[in-house]
Every structure is written in C-alpha cells, then in structure tokens.
Amino acid sequence: MKFVDEATIDIAAGNGGAGCMSFRREKFIPFGGPNGGDGGRGGSVFAVADRNLNTLIDYRYARRHEARNGEAGRGSDQYGAAAEDIVLRMPVGTIVRDAETEEVLAELLEPDVPVLLAKGGDGGFGNLHFKSSTNRAPRQKTPGWPGEQKKLKLELRVLADVGLLGLPNAGKSTLITAISNARPKIADYPFTTLHPNLGVVRAGPERSFVVADLPGLIEGAADGAGLGHLFLRHLQRTRLLLHVVDMAPFDGADPVALAKGIVKELRKYDEALYEKPRWIVLNKLDMVPTEDRAALVKDFIKRMRWKGPVFQVSALAREGLDPMVQAIYEHVAAHKVQAPPEIDPRFDAPTPVAMAEPADD
Template identity: 85%
Template sequence: MKFVDEATIDAAAGNGGAGCASFRREKFIPFGGPDGGDGGRGGSVYAVADRNLNTLIDYRYARRHEAKNGEAGRGSDQFGAAADDIVLRMPVGTIITDIEKNEVIAELLVPGEPVLICKGGDGGFGNLHFKSSTNRAPRQKTPGWPGEAKKLKLELRVLADVGLLGMPNAGKSTLIAAISNARPKIADYPFTTLHPNLGVVRVAPEKSFVVADVPGLIEGAADGAGLGHRFLRHLQRTRLLLHLVDMAPFDEAVDPVAQAKGIIKELKRYDEELHDKPRWLVLNKLDMVPAEERAARVKDFVKRMKWKGPVFEISALTREGLEPLIHAVYEHVAAEKNPPMPDPDPRFDTPAAQDE
C-alpha cells in the first residue's frame, strides 16, 4: 500500500429541513389550528481515530465528504427526520486543520473518540412552533439553517516513543528489523526507505516501546533536498531520538563526523523543538571495523564530535550491543511517560490532631 501522510478534503454538513406552515383540515372541525411540523436536523461530519489505519490513502482519492440534508416538516404535526451523521475514520495521530482559517480543529490521539468537524444545520420551525394564546393561526415558518462546510488539511504524525535519525544507508532499517517485528526494505544502496516504518520493541512482558524509522536525511534537507524533510514531522511526537552513524562508510573519503554534524544542523534548521529533544548517539556497523581499531576510532569520533551525551556502540546486523541499548531506551521512555511524583510541601500538610 502506498504511504500517504498528507491529504486535502472538502467536508460539508447537511442543511436543516424547512419548517411547514399547515392547518388541520378535518370534517366537522372548521377551526382546527396549525399543525405544521419543524424541519429535521442536517447530518454532521465527525472524525474518529482508528488504530487499524496507518495511512491517509483513502482521502487521497475520496476528497468530497458531504452529509445529507434534514427532511422538511409536514402537516399533521409531523416533524422532519434528522439526517444521519457521517464518520470519517483516520489514523491515530492525524492533525485536522481548517485551511481557510489556518487553525487546527483537532488532533486525533485517542482511538474511538469522535470529534465534530462540521456541525449540521438545525431544522426550521413550522407554524405549530409559533402557536400561542394570542396567535392562534400563525402562518410563520422558517427555513432550515445551513450546515458548516470546510476545506480541511489532514496531516499524519505517527505516534512513536523513539525516532531513528541518520544519513541514508546508516543502518536504520536494519536496526528496526533487528529489535522489532517490522520488516522494512533493506538493501546495500542509499534511500532504500521511502516512507516511515513503525516497530514495537518488546523488552519484557508488558514492557515495550514504539520505534519510528524515517527516510534518511542529507545536507540541504531543510530546504527540500531528498526525502527525509517530508517525514521529519513524524519525529515531533517522539520522546527520544537515536542518531545512527555509519562508522564504516563505503567511501573512505567520507567523514562520519561531518555527516553527523550536518544532520544536526539540518534538524535545527527544520525545527528548534525537534533539535532540543533528547538525542543519543548510536555508532553502527562496528562489525566492519577491525577489533584493534574500534576503541581508537570511537574515541576519535566522540572527541571530534564534542559529544557529551550517551554513546552506544552496536552492530545492527550481528545484534552486537543491542540489549544494553534497548534496555536503556525503555528506561528513558518509561521515565518520560511516568514522571516521579514531586515531594509534598510540608507547608500544606494537614496538622495532626493533638491528644487532649
């Protein structure tokens, strides 16, 4: 299935039905009075997050979503029927924006929770509605109210705890395949990954976290070069970024330090908040580095990088060093999800009752 994380649609709620002006016409009842009913409510448009969906592909081709109008009122005290609402199912993490007003209507973060997008118009009043002791034969009626119509932009940001960041061919797909059940495309050429991949990493029973793998970044990504900039939004909801670095590039003239600094620069140009997220350095493909050179190469890399944060040495292909990385990531994510309770302030403690 083609991965689509952006779509533009038109959504329109139904109009309310018109009220009816009618009078009773029965034998032997010359002055029957008004009996025109109100119109029915127009259908509304709702959005619901569905955990079984992972792409907006359906809305790339079906762009118009319109609810039906409410029925008009009729005589004999008959009110018009309300139109059925329509429900648009979208992936969890979808952001719905009103294009004309340039404001976010909703973020679908809770599966199954309906969110009103376009409200249906209320039905008009029939002349039965205007009957009173001083107005026994009203002829007033009102038309139905129009339903809301909006042009919406749908933007999907996947819900992941950890995001993988790095140059093309850094081994991100190999890593997510080694630690989870995700099966991304893996090949010995760059730009293998063309869309984000999600994988669930199970550390222990009832202990897991979600990893997102996005296409690799290159220099100039913030200006539109390559594919990575299109999918950086999927890292904005993560709690931790793992910056993968290829320690054994094909081209010996390539400097891993320069590449790593270039990615950090592009990240900062794209979004300051994304750049400020916790970020760990993961040195990959160390199985291709001679054992006697590993320590010196890692030390030289960290020194030239001027890196002060956590550093992990792994080989995603041989699974070397993955267990310490997985457990450290889970502990960080769990601490972010469940922050420690602050110590109570003794100034606000209830004084204990003293014995007489």
C-alpha cells in the first residue's frame, strides 16, 4: 500500500430543509388553522480516528465529501426528516487544519471518538411555528439555514514511542526488523526506505512499545534535500529518538562527522525536535575487528562530546539488542502520561459539613 501522509479535501454539510406554509382544509371546517411543518436538519460531517488505518490514501482520490440536505416541511403538521450525518474515518494521529486559515480544527488521537468538522444547517420554520393567540393565520415561513463548507488539509503524524534517525543505509530498517514485527524493504543501497514503517517491540509479557523507521536524512535535508525532511514530522510525537550511526561506512567516511551533520539538520528543522531525548546506537560493529571496537567507540564518544546513553549493537548479527530494548522500554514507560483514576460516586466519601458552635448562654 502506498503511504500517503498529506491530503486536501473539500467537505460540505447539508442545508436545512425549508419550512412549509399550509392551512388545514377539511370538510365542515371553514377556518382551519396553520399546519405547515418545519424543515429537517441537514447532515453534518464528522471525523473519527480508526486504528485499522495507517495512511490517508483514500482521501488522495476522493476529495469531495458532501452530506445530504434536510427534507422540506409539509402540510398536516408534518416536519421534514433530518439528513444522515457522514463520518470520515482517518488514521490515528491525523491533524485536521483549515486550508485557508491554517487553524487546527481537530487532532485525532483517540480512536472511535467523533469530532465535528462541519455542522449541518438547521431546518426552516413552517407557519405552524408562528401561530399565536394574536396571529391565528400566519403566512410566514423561513428557508433552511445553509450547512458549513470547508476546505481541509489533512496531515498524518504517526503515533510512535521511539523514532529511528540516521543517514541512508545506516541500518535502521535492519534494526527495526530485528527488534520488532515490522518487515520493511532492506537492500544494500541508500534510500531503500521511501516511507515510514511502524513496528511493535515486545520487551516482555505486557511490555511493549512502538518504533518508527523513517527515510534517511542527508546534508541539506532541512532545506528540502532528500526524502527525510518530508517525514520528520512523524518524530514530533515520539518520546525518544534513536540516532543510528554506521560505524563501518562503505566509503570510509568519518562516522563522527556524519553524526554531527545529522544533529545539525535536526536542529535546523525544529528546535523542539532537537531538544527531545536522544540516544546513540552504534550499529554494524560486527564489521569492525574485535580488538579495535573499544578504541573506536571511545574515540567516537570523545569526539562527539556525548554524555548520554550509547548502545553498541549489530542489527544484522542480532548482537547487543536486548539490553537496548529493555532500556528503551523503561524510559518510555517512565514518561507515559498516566490517566487519573476514575472516582466511583457510590464510594466517594461525603464532604463533611462544618457544624456551627453553640452560642454561650
């Protein structure tokens, strides 16, 4: 399936039905009163997050979504029927913006919770609505109110706990394959990953987190070079960034210079993203002679002036992965926002009422 994380659509809620002007006409009733009913309400447009969806590809091709209009009122006190609402199902993590004002209308973070995007118009009033003791034969009626129409910009930001960051061909896809259930495309050339991949990592019974693999970054990514800058938005909801560094580049480049270039691009793109917790994963150490690994890692940390966590792994050989996975889970679990416990009103202790002290005689 093609991964699409942006789309622009037009939505239109239904118009309200017009009110009816009618009078009762029956045999032997020469002065029948008004009996024109009100119009029905137009259909509204709602958005709902669906955990079974992971792309906005449906909205790339279906760009116009309209709800039906409400029915007009009729005589004999008959009100018009309200139109059905339409529900647009989108992936969890979708941000809905007004395309003209850039105002954020909704952020779909909870599945199956409907969010109103465009309200349907109310129905018009029939002359039955205007009947009173002083106006027994009203000839007023009103048309239905128009429904809202909007042009929306949809932007998907995947919900992942951990994001993989690094140069193309640094081994990010191999790493996510080794630690999770994701199966991205893996090849021996750069830019193999063309869209984000999500994987669930199990750290033990009832212990899991979600990791996202993004296309690699290159120098100038913040200015539009390569593919990585198109998907950096997906890292903005993560709790931890794993900077994957290739310790055995095929062209003999300096890993420290390459790693500093990635950090520089990250900071140019978004300062808040740069300030996120970031750990370094030194990958492909199986390609470094055993007697040279310790000195190479020590030199890397010294020249990077790095004081955070560092993990020495080989994603291909599955070496050093379990300690890293356990440490990541502990960090993610410690920073998750716990929902406040629900209070059962049946067992809620009543608030004591202060008693007035008796007056002295």
